[in-house]
Structures are given as C-alpha cells and as structure tokens.
Amino acid sequence: MTTETKEIIKFEKDFTRQEAIPEAGIKRALEILETGCLHRYNTPKGEVSDVALLEKEYADYVGAKYCAGLSSCGSAIYVALKSVGVKPGDKVLCNAFTLAPVPGAIENAGGIPVFLEIDENFLTNLDDLEKKAVESQAKFLLLSHMRGNIVDMDRVTEICSRLGITLVEDCAHTVGARWGDKYTGTFGKAGCYSTQTYKHMNSGEGGLLVSNDEDVIAKAILYSGSYMLFDRHISRPSVEVFERHKKNIPNFSLRMSNLVAALLRPQLADLDTQLKRWNDRYYVLAKGLEGVNHIRIPKRPEKEHFVASSLQFTLTDINIEMVEKFIAVCAERGVEIKWFGAKEPNGFTSSWESWEYIKEKQKLPQTREVLDFLCDFRIPLTFSLEDCEVITKVIRQVVEEIF
Incomplete structure (x- = not known):
C-alpha cells in the first residue's frame, strides 16, 4: 500500500518587483x-x-x-x-x-x-x-x-x-x-x-x-x-x-x-486606472482567503474607498510559536509575509516598543495583541490575477498543514 504525497504549491515571483516607469x-x-x-x-x-x-x-x-x-x-x-x-x-x-x-x-x-x-x-x-x-x-x-x-x-x-x-x-x-x-x-x-x-x-x-x-x-x-x-x-x-x-x-x-x-x-x-488594478488583485486575494480557518480579513467601512496595494489579515486561535512557523513556511514556498509581532525590528517592519529614543514608555495592550497576530504582504502590479490565486492556494495549504 502506498501513501499519496500531496503536491507542495510554491509561488515564484518577487514581492518587491515593481512595474516599469511609463x-x-x-x-x-x-x-x-x-x-x-x-x-x-x-x-x-x-x-x-x-x-x-x-x-x-x-x-x-x-x-x-x-x-x-x-x-x-x-x-x-x-x-x-x-x-x-x-x-x-x-x-x-x-x-x-x-x-x-x-x-x-x-x-x-x-x-x-x-x-x-x-x-x-x-x-x-x-x-x-x-x-x-x-x-x-x-x-x-x-x-x-x-x-x-x-x-x-x-x-x-x-x-x-x-x-x-x-x-x-x-x-x-x-x-x-x-x-x-x-x-x-x-x-x-x-x-x-x-x-x-x-x-x-x-x-x-x-x-x-x-x-x-x-x-x-x-x-x-x-x-x-x-x-x-x-x-x-x-x-x-x-x-x-x-x-x-x-x-x-x-x-x-x-x-x-x-x-x-x-x-x-x-x-x-494614469493613477485611477492603476488604482483599479490594485483593487482587482486585492479582491481576488481577499476572496481566496475568505472562510479559511484561522484567518480573519478585516471588515472595511462602507464609506472607505480604499486602494489596496497590500493585504493584511489576522491569524486566530493560535499561539506566537505557530505564527512564526506559519511565516517561515510561507516564505519557504515563495510567499513573503511581514509580521508586526516580531520583538526585533526587521526590514521596514517595527513597532513602538523598539523606538527607544522615545523616552516616555507607553503600554498598549490592545495594540500588542493585534500586532502579535497581524500578517501583511505587498501586492505589486507585476502580479497577475492568476498569481494572486496561487498566493491564496499557498497560504491555504500552509494553514491546513500546520494548524
């Protein structure tokens, strides 16, 4: 009797690659x-x-x-x-x-x-x-x-x-x-x-x-x-x-x-045309992650006419170690997710606790709880709608495997 091995889905494009200047x-x-x-x-x-x-x-x-x-x-x-x-x-x-x-x-x-x-x-x-x-x-x-x-x-x-x-x-x-x-x-x-x-x-x-x-x-x-x-x-x-x-x-x-x-x-x-293209990609990503266990997409107010060049979601009902594993496995499969819960600044990402030049220390328990489980990634226009579908498949597969 043989055990079937599930195919690992990977994403191959660069999250930092932008379109050419007109x-x-x-x-x-x-x-x-x-x-x-x-x-x-x-x-x-x-x-x-x-x-x-x-x-x-x-x-x-x-x-x-x-x-x-x-x-x-x-x-x-x-x-x-x-x-x-x-x-x-x-x-x-x-x-x-x-x-x-x-x-x-x-x-x-x-x-x-x-x-x-x-x-x-x-x-x-x-x-x-x-x-x-x-x-x-x-x-x-x-x-x-x-x-x-x-x-x-x-x-x-x-x-x-x-x-x-x-x-x-x-x-x-x-x-x-x-x-x-x-x-x-x-x-x-x-x-x-x-x-x-x-x-x-x-x-x-x-x-x-x-x-x-x-x-x-x-x-x-x-x-x-x-x-x-x-x-x-x-x-x-x-x-x-x-x-x-x-x-x-x-x-x-x-x-x-x-x-x-x-x-x-x-x-x-050409900005308005570009803004629509960003939102088209956001909607594909948001729809692909909607209803996935342990992932919550934020509710957006009716009056908010947003331009989504990035997507954020919250990981729910897990602990910090599981968040770290999720981020690491997604990265191995080509999906670069930024995490605002890290204790040390990393790249562009940091939190108020690491800005030590501010002498008045402030406790923000609600913010800390939110950031601990907040995931974020860019949506460059070099990604096609099909690329966005692949990204959601990678994330869904990782969630199923490790949570």
Whole structure:
C-alpha cells in the first residue's frame, strides 16, 4: 500500500518587483538629463519646472488649494508638523500601528508622541483618541492611514474640532483613496503622501504635502528650501503671504527634484486606472482567503474607498510559536509575509516598543495583541490575477498543514 504525497504549491515571483516607469516619464527624464536642469529652480527663463507642474496637478487631483513637493513622505510629515505649529515638547497624538518615519518626524520636530491603540480591524481606536486627547491635553494629531486602512474620518474630524486638535494626515499608503467623496489628506491642516518605490506612484523617493491653509503651505515651501524663489511655484498663495514668514523660517533643503517630478507626472495622469488594478488583485486575494480557518480579513467601512496595494489579515486561535512557523513556511514556498509581532525590528517592519529614543514608555495592550497576530504582504502590479490565486492556494495549504 502506498501513501499519496500531496503536491507542495510554491509561488515564484518577487514581492518587491515593481512595474516599469511609463515611457513618457522615461522620455521626459532623459530630456531633463540632457539639459542638466535637475534642480527645481534651475529652469530656463519663462519655463515652469516639472516639480511646479506636478504640484499643481496633484493639488487639482485631490481637490486641495495648494501642494508642495518634498524629498520624501517622512520629510513632508516633518515639514507639515513644523508648519502647523508643533514646537519642542508639544505632545502629538499618533496611532501606534505605523512605520518608523512617522514617530521619526515627530521626534525631528521636537514633539512627544502619544500613541493610540488600534482595534481588530487595524484602525485607530477613536475612543482611545478621545480619552488620551483629554488626558494629555495634546493639540496635534498625526493620523497614519496605515497600510491603506482608513478610520471613520467623520468622527475623527468631529473629535478634532470639538477638542481644538490640529489634524495632519499621513497618507503614504492612501494616494488616490477617499473617505466618502473626500480624498485622504484633505481633512485636516495638511496631508502628506509618498512616492517611494512601493507606493502607488514610484519615483524611488519623494513626498507631496497638500493644504488649504495659505500660511501652512507658505511655511512648508520655505522650510522645503525655496530660498527666495517661492514665486516660481504655481500652487501657492500670494507673495504677500511669504513676505510675512520668509525671515522666520529656516531652509531645510528638502526639495523634490525635476527628475523625480518627471517620473511622477505620467503616473499621476494614469493613477485611477492603476488604482483599479490594485483593487482587482486585492479582491481576488481577499476572496481566496475568505472562510479559511484561522484567518480573519478585516471588515472595511462602507464609506472607505480604499486602494489596496497590500493585504493584511489576522491569524486566530493560535499561539506566537505557530505564527512564526506559519511565516517561515510561507516564505519557504515563495510567499513573503511581514509580521508586526516580531520583538526585533526587521526590514521596514517595527513597532513602538523598539523606538527607544522615545523616552516616555507607553503600554498598549490592545495594540500588542493585534500586532502579535497581524500578517501583511505587498501586492505589486507585476502580479497577475492568476498569481494572486496561487498566493491564496499557498497560504491555504500552509494553514491546513500546520494548524
């Protein structure tokens, strides 16, 4: 009598491989290289720089009055915090489920993070927000739409308005996403977006900061390193607004370059098409994992118009050792899952407990419990819908074998 051996399913593609830059972006980048005019203020007389054009186009896209191009999303967040008035020693409310550049920006601005719990759907616990806002008397909230998960922004803005809290949004993972009919990044004083390689628009590194407040954007442009060339921006308030700030704002040299903007402008023009492609892949993955024992996909609010360039799920009714084994076996079979429960930082993944430069230690038992069983992986557009089906088959097979 023979025992039949079950075929091991493996996935062969790279989770970090992105699509090529559009031909129009490559062509424009080569034109800029040939002129040598890479600096945003180094353009021929009478011409508008690629960065200035991108800023105007992005502001129009999200329905904001103004936009400034920065060197990264982290620098955009830092500049936003400074521009809305964060001073050394100020407390800044911030969801605990985020990535290292977010508390890094708070630290850079001299602020003190006050971390907020998250719930089982990976969203900021708004009861905890209200409680800690009152207890800490913090007047600033830096809200990360972490991994593209958008909390109830109606309640967030109501709490901020009632308690006199200034809202800054970290939209690194929500370019093109909306709550209701309003784009993320436009609910508070400033919104910050990423164009790092793994985001919805890819320029390697890059950041965009939007605001409807003329003083905030003028300060942001000055902080970014405009020298006295702010009149070359087209997404800006009047020169008179800059005149009242220009001698009080230091130059941090955090500008976006023309080369970066050249790569981004054709991607912005095609963004809505790309966003649909990401969600098509997400739905295949979510459907393939739905109903699998020990896996729970988060519930998404009806008003959340998300853009899913990654997928998260919770492993249920198991222990930490089993989580580690699940991650390891999936990796052996080509499915690279990131785990936020690891005690040591790994790659891009870390938690508030490993940010030891923050002197005020904070206990977040609900967040710790959620992160211990939270799994996450990217969904690059180099994956086909069929590839996504294979990924779910690998995960299902691993679950059946080890749980």
